[in-house]
Amino acid sequence: MNPFIKEICGLLEEPTGLKAGDIAAALTTPPDSAMGDFAFPCFPLAKVRKAPPAKIAAEIAAALKPTPLLTRIEARGPYLNFFVERTAWLREVLGTIFQEGDKYGASQEGKGKTIVFDYSAPNVAKEFRIFHLRTTVLGNALYNLYRMLGYRCVGINHLGDWGTQFGVVLAAFEEKGDEKKLAKDPIRYLTGLYVEYNRRMGDDGALKGRAREWLKKLEDGDAEARRLWRLFVDLSVEDFKRVYKRLGVRFDYYRGESFYFEKTDEVIREAEEKGIAEVSEGALVIKMRNDDLPPIIIRKSDGATTYVTRDMAAAKHRYEEFEFDRMLYVVGSEQKLHFEQLFEALERMGYEWAKRCLHIPYGIYLELQEVDGETRRVKAGTRGGFKVLLEEVLDEAADRAERIIDENYEEGFFEDKRRVAEAVGIGAIIFNDLKNTRIKDVVFDWDSMLSFRGETGPYLQYAHARICGILRKWGGDVRGEVDFALLDDPEEFEMSKLLARYPDVIRRAAETYEPSALAGYLLEIATAFNKYYTDLTRHRVADENAPDLSAARILMADCIRRVLASGLTAIGVRPLERM
RNA sequence: GCGCCCGUAGCUCAGUUGGACAGAGCGCGUGUUUCCUAAACACGAGGCCGCUGGUUCGAGCCCAGCCGGGCGUACCA
Structure with missing residues (x-):
């Protein structure tokens, strides 16, 4: 305190x-x-x-x-x-930040506790689309925040590499697949096959049947089904890793649904033994206590498992391996019912840790569509043909950033222009997805996503880069012991009050699972700094004619820089020294 | 039909867990570069906090009902 x-x-x-x-x-x-x-x-x-x-x-x-x-x-x-007393206050706040350095804002309150994060989870054999971005960056930010608070964090990418959709992909591949075409551009090719087959399947029982057969073959361990499946998974993961690298996101484990599939037999047996499963309309189900809620199906009438079964097996396995204090599922709000059902099923299985599982929902991506002559907002999804690929967006963002560099800076200002453009563009994309309360739905919109002005990632990066510029020109060391009484401008005092809030902001962002709280705070800091920075008549930071004053202001600037860098890193945006 | 979520400036959103006069960004209008990076800054216009009741000393925030939008609602994930 x-x-x-x-x-x-x-x-x-x-x-x-x-x-x-x-x-x-x-x-x-x-x-x-x-x-x-x-x-x-x-x-x-x-x-x-x-x-x-x-x-x-x-x-x-x-x-x-x-x-x-x-x-x-x-x-x-x-x-x-x-x-x-303002001088004492400044000494306290800036002194603490200077002393704690990169650890400012962090704590040990989570020491000895483990949190498992389930996030991203793209579908294998499908392209990485824009609507996978939210779970990915949200999960990543929450992971970082809890790590700052001292928790042991386990990030798991629960790949969608099993289930009915895989039956579809295999059936489609059997029908028209060509391994040579596959090798050329695997994911795009597979996605194309899937979308096309899926469309025809709508009113064709025979096609549906074939997809079911392939899923059954896969679950029964048929050699050809498994060979193709393995190939598709490997090609996809390779692709995903490229995207994750650009986003700066990492996972401790890539464990898809297939990993847990082999543990579903045990879950089904256990549910039967405990008498909580029953056969209904040919399927094995667990009913909910509230009759208004539909039961969950843990074995379909054709004998195949469902994602619920695999989720149950996954939860159990993760608890056995990590003994988590909390497990967070960062998944869209449209799956709320699924998680209610899942958690109740786990509870009824007698797992006392079921109450440690939490769904962290977020608003879904909507797209504008013409329906009956009027523009409506509808859920964006692969089946609806929503085609925007995440990498297209990332490329476009980096291109636009590079264009701005070309317009505003002399050739050679940057050692590696493209690298800066990439960081700025991707920073804009990531920040754009994290800046709002997570529950709000978002309408996909190129312009707002690719804006670099105002409340954006680049705005924060820019403030950071400007401070780095000052420190570079100043050249000397940043000293922690300065004459704090010289920081007598009201703006300097206000700045210190803002900086003092950082540890609380981190804790609150983590507790409420709202990286947006941190995003908003960082905007406040950057805005305050930009204002301060612009008014050169009142307070130039580095001024060789006033060495003591400069030393104090340099310390202040460095503290701002540290908080910006720390906060940006936490939400997954790269701080830049120049931009 | 039922369940859940959202509704604050023209647009996109904040609003510190019920407190001091409702704040930003975008867009629009007008300005600021011999200066530490103009991806910035300054000034201006713009509000029935969806509607109606209730609880409270006090409501944008809590409760009820309505209206509008979105999502979900047993063998997709």
Whole structure:
């Protein structure tokens, strides 16, 4: 706890009769520094004391004297407002950041605890489409955030490499497949076969039957089915890894549904033994306690498993291997029902850890479509023919970034122009997907996704790069011991208040599974810095005529840079030294 | 039909867990580069916080009902 809050708690314990922890929790921030730096709302006290909150605030304020850390204490309406001694505050905040370095914002609160993250999970033999982006970048950001908090994190990519769709791919390949064409452009070729077969299958029982047969063959271990399947999986994963590399996303394990398929027999047997499974309409199902909810099917009438069965087996296996304290499924909101059912099934299997499993839903991608003459928003999906490939978007983003470089910078300003353009373009894409509350649906839109101005990833990268530019020109070392009294501009004080919030922001973003909270905070920092930076008449950071002042401002700039770099890295955007 | 989610400026969204006067970006209009990177900054216009009731000292936030949009609703994942 920072010494200023500790001091306030000490002052208030006696007059309020509250414990220090409760006081600290109740403290809020006034809307404007002119009103104070910390505020204690007296509303709750009003009930107990049967007096108006404003009166209580005034009484307490009258009895308190300023301290070396708190220069002014005053009542303002129902609030008791505290003003910090600004030089001491700056020393505390900037000193802490300087000392902790890259660890500022991190903590050890998750030490000894394990969280499993299930995210990304693209479908094998299908191209990596734009709507796979959200789960990928969200999962990655949450993974990073919890790692900062000291948790042991396990990232698993639950590849869609099994199930009915695979029956379709195999059936389609049997019908028209050509291994030579496959070798040329494997994923595009397979996707084409799948989409085409799937379309025809809609009203053709024979085609459906053949797809089912192939799935059954696969599940029964038929040699040819397995050979082709293995080939498709390998080719796909190779492709995915290229995309992940560009996005800067990594997984601890690639374990597809196939990995867990072999463990489904055991789950089915266990469910039967425990008497929670029953046969209904030829399928083996587990009914839900709430009759309004449909049951889950753990074995289809044709004997094949479903994704639920594999999810159950996966959860069980993961618990046995990692003994997780929490498992997070970063999956679209349209699968909410599935996870409710899955978690209830796990609970009824008697797994006490079922309550540690959590679905982290996010809004889906919608696309605009003409339906009956009017434009409607509909779910984007492969079956609907939504064709935007993630890599197309990444390429376009990098191209546009490169164009901006060509327009604005002299040839040779960058050692590796393309690398910078790639980082900027991809930073824009990633940030765009993380900046909003995750539950909101998003309508796919090239322009907003590829914008580099305003509330965007490049805006943050730019602020970071500018600070790096200042530090580069300054040349000297950043010193932690400076004359903090020289940082007497209100903007500098406000900046320090923003920086002080960082550890709370990290914790809150993790707790609420909302990287957007961190994204919004980083925008605040960058905006404040850009404003400060632009006003050269008032505060040039590096000024050879004022070495002491410069040293102090350089420290401030370096602290901003550190928080930006740390936060950007956490959400998966690459901080750049030049751009 | 039923369930869940969303509804705040022309558009896209924040809103610190119910508190001080509702904030940004985009777009539009007008300005700022002998300066530490103009991917930036300054100023301006723009609001029935979907509607109606309720709870509360206090509601954009909580409850109920309606309206609009989206998703889901047993052998796809």
